[in-house]
Amino acid sequence: MKKKKVIVDFAFTILAAVLLIFLSEFRWIEKYVGLALIPILIAYYFGQFVERKTRIK
Helix, strand or coil: CHHHHHHHHHHHHHHHHHHHHHHHHCCCCCCCHHHHHHHHHHHHHHHHHHHHHHCCC
């Protein structure tokens, strides 16, 4: 189960990095600084979900 959690964490890290690089390339990150918080919040809630699903019962 722990291996599945590591894969999900890695995939999310890559996805968040791609999103932030995309926003930075088009200089949208200066306009929409609040959008940088969205991946962080998604990571928190997705991490909670994965933790509940991978917990040994």
